[in-house]
């Protein structure tokens with residue numbers, strides 16, 4: 404009883420710290436999910452550290468994540484207030500960052516109305532059209548597969564959010580999102596000292612060491628541009644009567660006809676949600692899949708055989724084929740697990756003090772799930788570093804009884820990614836169509852030697868494969884004809 408009582412007053416175990424600064428010097432600056440996974444091996448699946456008295460809890464097992472984020476979701480759906488991203492970079496308009504309030508609920512509800520599974524069929528035709536464009540670009544300049552895939556994903560979300568059709572590579576609106584995401588991703592991922600010593604935010608910009616303030620100022624401007632410029636474009640087009648149907652246009656139209664108690668607030672909610680749709684994580688998933696295909700050619704061949712059995716090599720795959728292709732589903736699930744592209748999920752916050760496994764989780768503690776560690780737990784997913792879609796297939800159908808759904812790649816509890824269905828649809832049609840038409844293989848250099856692509860990923864909130872080279876070649880002579888006819892069909 405005595406030991407239990409003592410344990411209950413203790414934080415979960417973690418590295419020993421120092422007086423006042425706590426674990427400031429132990430904090431990992433690179434690939435923190437790997438360092439935290441090591442801590443989990445040493446201290447247990449729920450670990451903690453403290454910096455200047457603030458507790459951070461790291462959750463590294465599916466069991467603890469389910470218990471805290473899902474079963475006790477009322478207590479763990481809040482977000483910590485982050486000085487860099489929310490205050491100095493002014494990202495508080497983005498509901499990913501919002502605390503667990505009615506304002507967050509209003510945003511999430513509006514978003515959900517448009518992006519829940521049964522509403523997604525309305526995006527099928529533009530996803531299909533943009534996939535054909537992607538295949539066409541891959542035939543012209545396969546070496547530029549990274550910008551082509553990025554453009555594909557951005558085009559889908561820009562069309563859905565603003566009705567905007569991306570014109571060419573290096574599109575102004577696509578770049579708005581790319582440049583805005585860079586500093587905020589850096590801000591959330593880095594352990595900036597100002598997060599633990601909030602008074603530092605009052606340091607003037609020119610002060611030595613106040614680099615974070617200059618970074619924040621620049622980030623705030625980019626975030627405002629991302630939020631306002633495309634939204635104002637749609638409003639201008641609506642005045643001219645030439646706006647295309649989209650999330651923004653539909654909702655502003657609805658506001659105009661139905662009104663709202665607080666029209667300004669309602670319009671801001673539409674504007675804010677639209678800018679969130681913009682976020683480009685799906686391209687990281689598709690690129691992770693490309694890297695897996697080049698590493699595992701036999702899996703690629705098997706996937707192609709499954710597709711050919713359905714399309715008979717005379718047409719491209721369609722969304723209606725999806726249920727007949729569990730192998731492709733398993734490949735995408737395995738890509739989500741093999742390298743979760745948000746390896747440390749966005750931080751949650753404990754609203755009230757709680758207890759887990761006899762340890763204390765203080766009110767206000769930041770609680771971060773180490774998704775990478777959870778999806779690489781070898782007890783749950785044997786040989787976790789091997790890309791093996793078969794782990795989710797039993798008797799030819801998807802089955803999570805032996806190895807669970809890697810859904811944690813999309814986050815936890817009430818804050819789980821509400822864009823996941825759109826993301827999976829966009830990834831599915833692209834992946835199935837590329838498999839139907841192209842072989843992805845190792846590139847060769849000028850001397851004819853094979854270039855071995857390395858399985859390496861970037862550090863950051865969103866982690867994608869480091870630049871790698873591949874060869875993308877048509878699988879059979881009629882491929883160009885199939886793409887050509889598909890293009891004619893949609894014109």
Ligand code: HEM
Nearest residue numbers: 498499680684685688745748749813814815818820822826
């Ligand atoms: C493969 C692609 C994607 C992955 C892996 C992904 C992953 C995530 C993760 C890990 C979170 C944090 C969840 C948490 O706090 O526990 C999140 C939140 C979110 N995602 Fe995604 N996401 C993807 C695509 C998208 C897309 C395409 C959209 C928009 C259309 C989107 C919109 C959001 C929003 C709005 C949130 C904030 C939810 C909230 O705080 O309530 N995501 N996502």
